[in-house]
Amino acid sequence: MGNVNLEDVRPITRRRNGNDVFSPIFQKRMTPLCKWYFFMRAKILADQRDTPVNPHKAVIEDTRAMAISIKEMVKELGAEIVGIAAYNPSLIYNDADVVDHKYAIVFGMAMKYDIMVDIGPKSQEEVHRVYFTLDEIGVRLTHRIGAYGYGARTHPNTGDFPLPAYGYLAGLGELGKHGCLMSPDLGSSFRLSAVTTDLPLEIDGPQDYGYNDICTSCDICTRFCPGEAISPQKEKIAGVVRWHVDSDKCQPFFSKLFGCKICLSVCPITARAPKLRDSYKEMAKMVRDAKDAAGMLAAIDEATPLHLEQFEGLKFEPKRISDLDRD
Secondary structure (H helix, E strand, C coil), X not given: CXXXXXCCCCCECCCCCCCCCCHHHHHHCCCHHHHHHHHHHHHHHHHHCECCCCCCCCCCCCHHHHHHHHHHHHHHHCCCEEEEEECCCCCCECCCCCCCXXXXXXXEEECCHHHHCCCCHHHHHHHHHHXXXXXXXXXXXXXXXXXXXXXXXXXXXXXXXXXXXXXXXXXXXXXXXXXXXXXXXXECCEEEEEEEECCCCCCCCCCCCCHHHHHHXXXXXXXXXXXXXXXXXXXXXXXXXXXXXXXXXXXXXXXXXXXXXXXXXXXXXXXHCCCCHHHHHHHHHXXXXXXXXXXXXXXXXXXXXXXXXXXXXXXXXXXXXXXXXXX
C-alpha cells in the first residue's frame, strides 16, 4: 500500500455481499455449524459490543505500558497479531455512528490455510469460526477495558469501519491488490477485528513492508479472480488512492463459491509467512498447472463439487458503488 495519504478521506458506502437473488441459495447451502456461528455473532455477541463503564476510573500515566498490557491481553485471549491505530472519525462507513474514542486496537487471527483453500462448505465454516472467535475476543476485551473506567466498543467485520484500513494504520500489514490486508506473520490467510476506546494508549502507526511494489508487479490475484473484479491499477475511492475490488463483479462468485477466497488462496505473500511456507507449496503447484481463473475453477470443482447448477438462470442485480465514493 505504501504511504497512504488520508487527508481527503471521507466516509464510504458499505458494500454487502448479500443480494435478493443469490442470498437465499447462499444461505441455504450454509452448514449447520455456519448457521450456529452466524446466530451467535448476530444475535448474541452483537448486543454486547458496547461495555458498561466502571465509575471508578483508573489513572493511566504510562500509555506505552498500558498499550503493552492490552496487546498481551489480546494475545492471551487468542489473537495472533495486534496493533494500535489512531481512530479517525472520517474513516468509517457512511451509515455508522461516530464514537467518541481516540484509539483503535486492531487484531487478527489466521485461518487454517489448508481448509481455506478448499473453496467449499468447510472453507466457509473456517471463515465463520475465525470471525466468531474474533468477535468473542473483541467483546471480552471491550468489557475488560470498561472495567478500567473507559468506554470501548467492538467493531467486527460487520461493524463501523473498514478493518483492512485500520489494520494498515495499526502497523499490522499493507493493503493488497486483492483488497485485503497482507501480514508478514500471516500472509493473506487471516481475518481482522477491532475495539475502539478512549483508554489512553501509545499508537503504533503504519509500517512499510514493501508489499506495494510487489503488488504493483504481481498479477496472480488479478489473473485468477473468476469475476475479473480486481483492478490492476489503483483508483481514488472516498478520497484515498488505493487498490480497488469491484464488488459487483466479485459478488456472484462469492455466492457461488461458498465465499470464494481464491484471491487470498493464490496470493504469494502467504509463502513468506513463516508458518505457511510449506502449506503454500501445493497452492503454487496449482497456480502453475491451472494457469488462469478457468483452470483454477475446474481444479476446485474436481476436488470439491461446487454444484453451480443451482445458480443457472439467475441474474445478479448489481448495486453500483456510489458516485460520491468515486473521485
